[in-house]
Amino acid sequence: MTDDRARTLSYHSVLAGRLGFYGILTVGVGVLIVTGGIDLSIGSVVGLCAVLFGLLLNQQIPAWQAALLVVALGCLIGLIHGFLVTQLKLQPFLVTLCGLFIYRGLARGVTLVQLGINEDAAALKALLVGGEGEAGRNQLILLLVIALAVGLLLHFTKHGRYLFAIGANEAAAKYAGIPTERYKILAYVICSGLAALGGVLLLLDAETVNPTSGGSLLELYAITGAVLGGCSLRGGEGLVPGMILGAAVLPLLRGVSSFNKVPSDVEYAVIGMALLLGTIADELLKRGAGRRE
């Protein structure tokens, strides 16, 4: 009995933590997808930033400074992506696909040892992720704070309208006098900046990071979450609350499948099927709505 309760409690906190973590990445890529962009490098940015955060901690730099530096680096990465996409007119898919390889390679090149956290970072962990026994709770709160800010930006300011307009029809947005390139760059910065924050959280939460695999595949989880949450990959569509719900689907699926003793080997198949079913349902609903018009 007590064993069961403990299991439930720890499951809840793990779930909260995972939702917070995926949610932050999902909201970031969601903003980008709204503008019609895409970012395949999120997982590698998470990995690289987690590694760099660990290295900075090793240098005895105060944890919060190290975290800020890493997030700033993430923003810089986003700036570079945005610049390549808007100025050199490269395809977002390609730019960030290259990023996926480059940042992963850098993470492995910088160090191959596993990194941990120090006492200073433990305090930051208590703040951002959650204290002893309630790990994950604060991570969820952090997500809600970020989601609130991004939600207000996207849905209640003119900047949000511009981001949606760019995703719906970039040329028409430009012809309406919107500085489209600036806003697209902004979306890349938000996406990579939040991915870098994800890297910080990854190291704080797990207290260790493996440069080879830390954060890998997270871009797909984030994109999946955004799509399940109602973002259209064609751009111009999406709601922040939807993104959070979409981000919740994967941790829930993982939880359900592990509770039901589904072997972890087929976990990906379960996730893939869920996404496919979600997409099919969305398409059918839209078709129904279209017929009614």
Place this chain on the structure above:
Amino acid sequence: MAVPLIEAVGVSKRFPGVVALSGVSMHVAPGEVLAVVGENGAGKSTLMKVLAGIYTPDEGELRLDGKSIQFPGVPAALAAGIVLIHQELNLAENLSIAANLFLGRESGLFLELSAERVASRELMARVGLEASPDRIVGSLSPGQKQLVEIARALRAKARLIVFDEPTSSLTQRETDRLYEVIDDLKRQDVAIVYISHRLAEVKRVADRVIVLRDGKNAGELPRERINHDALIRLMVGRDLKQLYPRNHQAKQDAQVRLAVNGLRREGCPHAVSLALRAGEIVGMAGLVGAGRTELAETLFGVRRITSGEVLLDGVPLRVTHPREAMSAGLVLVPEDRRHHGLLLEFAISDNLALPNYDRLSSMGWLLPGPIAKLARDTMERLRVRAFGPSQAAGQLSGGNQQKVVLGKWLARRPKVILFDEPTRGVDVGARSEIYALMDQLADAGTAVLMISSDMEEVLGMSDRVLVMHEGRLAGELSRGELNEEAVMRLATGGYGGKGDDPLVGRVSDRSTALRRADDR
């Protein structure tokens, strides 16, 4: 009268919230060309889709050879010999002509290429398509592609061919070719239904015309009574006394609002100079490709300026982005409204607000009240016909879409408005409203530049006309000197009078004159 090949009797079709057709009747006999005209939304397309089996009517019946029949789907209509040729052609661009003609008709395990080729040659000869059957369809001109579609209809043993706006992407020569093919089809006893916006074409091809308005039969005219005014009266349901209102007064000495001196753009060696005065409507004519759209886009900041200067109310204007042109008071109503003018999936109110958020937000926060008010006011002023401000712009008719594109700018009270093909794809009713608005704007002191390939519109609306030819201004005509031949002479690079240019000389219909010359 011969037994009609196909007859629709009292056909009604409802969609939720809309009655698309209400008791419409029509018939067409073998060897007859029936034109169907009407404004956008009058029900033409729905009626054709009923004939082609895409929609089943809610009421009424179809009769084939005098016998009642139902088409549960497109294949049934095809089997009865009814073929609809859509405005956007349905060809496999990556395959050869022969492969397209026999697509879906291949029999046996292996393709019988040589037999297909022989049969294709014969079909192509019937429509006068001179090309190898092995030619890839993607490499053909729009007119040739249309001939492939017609040949395919013949292969399917079509007894009725429905053309939906067949000439919208054809040159004049290709259009003439199409008329010949239609005449030929008539001789082969094929019935033709011809849907078109272009009244001159209707006059040229139709044996009879029926007019639809608001989903009902509005009238019918036999060949000898088809004329412009009668058609418009039936389409609009009232007389358009003044399609081209002229209440504004262009003054010679009015202040110059826009002065362009020696403007060169990237990719064009010629410099352009012009001036627009407050309160005048300046038409800009020229052939397709003469550089008119490019000039407008350069002034609006979409294209890069390489040299020259632009003065707006005497103040130098340096534009590198539409935002700068817009804030200075120079705006563009673009030619391609679906791609450059509108967010099609977005609400009308979102579209109207898009360039006006500087006034509709405070510290970046949206102000829902003013946004709603702007939408209401603009829709009322422009008489945008829609369910409400939240309807998606893409669901509106062409005319109402154009009103939204224009409406975006009105709140900014622009000093100069550049219109690029303001009434393309816009029905007659909305057209007259757009002209009236142009007139009002000029009356209020706005300088209006109207790029147009519609000769009637150029002659009807302009206080003076600038004519472009191959990237430079070929000349200017005052309202007194304005006539079609003078415009054409300049637009084609200064050929002599009527006699020198048989193409221009023969044209009796003004609106086709420019397109005719395009084909040269």
